[in-house]
Amino acid sequence: MSKKTQSKKLRFGVVGMGFIGRIHAKAIVAGRETTLGAVADAFAPSARKAGEEFNVPPFSDPQRMFESGLIDAVIIATPHYLHPPLTIRAARCGLHVLCEKPMAVTIGAARAMVDECRKRKVALGSMLQMRTRGIMRKMKRLVDSGSLGRILRVSMICTNWYRTQAYYDSGTWRGTWEGEGGGILLNQAPHNLDLFQWIGGMPKAVSAITTTRVHKIEVENTANLIFDYGNGCMGSFYATTAELPGQDQFLIAGDKATLLAEGKSLRMARLSRPLSKHAFECKEAVADNVVPPSCTWSDVEYKEICSDNRAETIRAFAAHVLHGKEMVASGADGLAELEISNAAYVSADQGRRIDLPVDAVVVDKLLDRLARSSARKMDPAKSLRRQAAKDLKKLLRS
Incomplete structure (x- = not known):
């Protein structure tokens, strides 16, 4: 990828610290080439709780996390209506994006996500871990x-x-x-x-x-x-x-x-x-x-090839950004x-x-x-x- 990461590990942020978001955060922390840089949730108490749990800065405004300089990539794990605007905002901040399924509710919004990430030369991955x-x-x-x-x-x-x-x-x-x-x-x-x-x-x-x-x-x-x-x-x-x-x-x-x-x-x-x-x-x-x-x-x-499908998808996404390897989806x-x-x-x-x-x-x-x-x-x-x-x-x- 053209974007250079600031360290040997890919620094992730997670938006949406519900059940699935916390699973992703744990997988990032456990990864060999990934580290958790920050978490975000529009519900401030959830953001604070996750920040304390993972010992990282919490944000109630995802945009502030995108602009913080603390992360190189982000996992979007919010309600799916929010996937398109969050992905586009992250891409415009130069961040690679791994988005939960479905990418969007409508194909028009999903196409806009793909186009924006291609334009910004950042990676866009889909959390289709069953592959x-x-x-x-x-x-x-x-x-x-x-x-x-x-x-x-x-x-x-x-x-x-x-x-x-x-x-x-x-x-x-x-x-x-x-x-x-x-x-x-x-x-x-x-x-x-x-x-x-x-x-x-x-x-x-x-x-x-x-x-x-x-x-x-x-x-x-x-x-x-x-x-x-x-x-x-x-x-x-x-x-x-x-x-x-x-x-x-x-x-x-x-x-x-x-x-x-x-x-x-x-x-x-x-x-x-x-x-x-x-x-x-x-x-x-x-x-x-x-x-x-x-x-x-x-x-x-x-x-x-793995015991944890989500963790493997995150690992492969990081390898794609860091080394140009093929991502899962x-x-x-x-x-x-x-x-x-x-x-x-x-x-x-x-x-x-x-x-x-x-x-x-x-x-x-x-x-x-x-x-x-x-x-x-x-x-x-x-x-x-x-x-x-x-x-x-x-x-x-x-």
Whole structure:
């Protein structure tokens, strides 16, 4: 990176000292090439408490921390409406940014984050730590190596996100368009959508159906997405917080082999002859007489590279800034999964297929309409969504 750090260790600040922010702070302190320089939280008591816990200067105004000279990089762990303005402010102070998922609520805001960091020549990373899981890394290597042949289908089922009504009732902002900006696609499933496109590839179009069942909430708790890759490959993605027992399945079928991940199990079915050859070489027309290629299922071994996915993501981000190594997930990667979920919202609303990339203006209008129709009526001056949008608009004009 062009930005030079002031020491051999990368000095981090953390914005948002809630549960996740404290986990990040602990990982930074424990890292070999990272050190915690400061913490920030808009709620002053939380900032002070974290400052005392980690023995670093606390700030109730993130901007003051950005300008303090105490840090080289920052982790944004605030409510996601605040991610875009905070990222842009940090980048303008020359700081590298590692942002929690989702990067933003809307694709337009996320694109602005990526553009600003590129313009300022600072690194932007996404906290998509599930990429560090051994099973996912193995799937990625096998698909990229061509072992599966031509990819025909990508399918993911994630019903292991079950939530109770008590979960949604635990905060007045939960389960509302005004407070969260979305349901399972925006809050629970970003990791799944990221793995889907990282390993299976980015689709060309999406058709989506979303619904809410069991729970009494505004946002969707169930989503069914169908993808077109534009090359004959098709995909499907199903996620819900309203089913039991939970299932965690990721399948990629190719014309040479099929990969199936379920929980911690990874299996591969290899065909004795590629389908693309057998379909033309077999001269039998009667289906009952066709002898298909033999298929052998076997377990696939893989190794874990870490015991803490978040800590590994932070370590890799620091190595990227200090030594130019590859980070776990870039800002562009965070952009990709949000592109899918935003397009799915538009598709479900309009009842038609939506090509990618999705129109940011259409997304903004849709989510603004949904938020304004929210049962959670708020004074605009107290709306985090509106405050963040106003701040972002002001920043982009300056």
